[in-house]
Amino acid sequence: MDLKQVAKDTAKVLASYLTYQSVRIVVAQLSETNPAQAIWLNDFSTKNKIQDGEAYIDELLRENQDLGFRIMTVREYLAHDVTEFLPEMVCTGIQQANMEHRRQHLERITQLNWSVSTSHPEASIDSEPNLDNLSS
Amino acid sequence: MDLKQVAKDTAKVLASYLTYQSVRIVVAQLSETNPAQAIWLNDFSTKNKIQDGEAYIDELLRENQDLGFRIMTVREYLAHDVTEFLPEMVCTGIQQANMEHRRQHLERITQLNWSVSTSHPEASIDSEPNLDNLSS
Numbered sequence: 001m002d003l004k005q006v007a008k009d010t011a012k013v014l015a016s017y018l019t020y021q022s023v024r025i026v027v028a029q030l031s032e033t034n035p036a037q038a039i040w041l042n043d044f045s046t047k048n049k050i051q052d053g054e055a056y057i058d059e060l061l062r063e064n065q066d067l068g069f070r071i072m073t074v075r076e077y078l079a080h081d082v083t084e085f086l087p088e089m090v091c092t093g094i095q096q097a098n099m100e101h102r103r104q105h106l107e108r109i110t111q112l113n114w115s116v117s118t119s120h121p122e123a124s125i126d127s128e129p130n131l132d133n134l135s136s
Numbered sequence: 137m138d139l140k141q142v143a144k145d146t147a148k149v150l151a152s153y154l155t156y157q158s159v160r161i162v163v164a165q166l167s168e169t170n171p172a173q174a175i176w177l178n179d180f181s182t183k184n185k186i187q188d189g190e191a192y193i194d195e196l197l198r199e200n201q202d203l204g205f206r207i208m209t210v211r212e213y214l215a216h217d218v219t220e221f222l223p224e225m226v227c228t229g230i231q232q233a234n235m236e237h238r239r240q241h242l243e244r245i246t247q248l249n250w251s252v253s254t255s256h257p258e259a260s261i262d263s264e265p266n267l268d269n270l271s272s
């Protein structure tokens with residue numbers, strides 16, 4: 001398991017995701033102050049794939065340098081203010097989600113066993129002693 | 137700008153991405169120890185969208201509980217070992233990428249001005265004094 005490579009790939013995906021969030025923030029701001037430009041940026045962002053944040057910014061700078069610089073500023077700000085909380089949030093989030101999956105799975109297989117044991121009593125695991133035998 | 141919501145959404149995306157990385161790791165491990173199961177897991181992962189990590193795990197647990205638990209363990213491990221480096225990596229990565237975009241953009245517009253000034257001298261900003269006038 002190449003942890004260093006996983007960390008590098010994850011950081012790249014995260015940077016692209018923060019670029020996407022910055023675009024959403026700027027579109028929301030523009031829709032209040034300059035609706036025409038908000039529509040333009042929205043159109044541009046659906047045409048130019050935002051999955052690769054760097055290629056997106058590069059293309060945007062060629063079309064509209066002011067918006068390009070604005071989104072770059074917002075994503076730098078987001079990187080500072082959001083990422084510091086992520087390690088804790090992601091660790092706790094995954095731990096809790098895992099626990100919930102285990103709980104649900106246990107519930108599911110218990111219910112399955114229960115429904116099997118009630119519909120086909122002969123196939124059930126003996127959970128109660130057979131009292132008939134005792135009385136005979 | 138709702139930073140709290142951005143952080144929550146980002147953490148969710150990150151958890152799903154780490155689930156995807158865990159699947160890749162487990163597929164790689166299985167291809168050494170149990171190639172048939174590696175192919176099965178690969179097929180399962182292309183059919184069941186991994187964008188939503190929780191829905192993916194839920195589905196996998198119903199089909200193959202051992203693999204489901206294994207991937208859950210790997211992603212918990214990744215969350216611990218990878219996320220602590222992310223804030224620094226993402227901040228530095230975005231700062232450097234922004235600097236590089238600014239540099240390239242500056243280079244591009246300087247070159248544009250240069251090519252405009254050489255192909256249409258009349259449209260250029262006077263960067264040098266007109267020596268012809270001096271001599272006349």
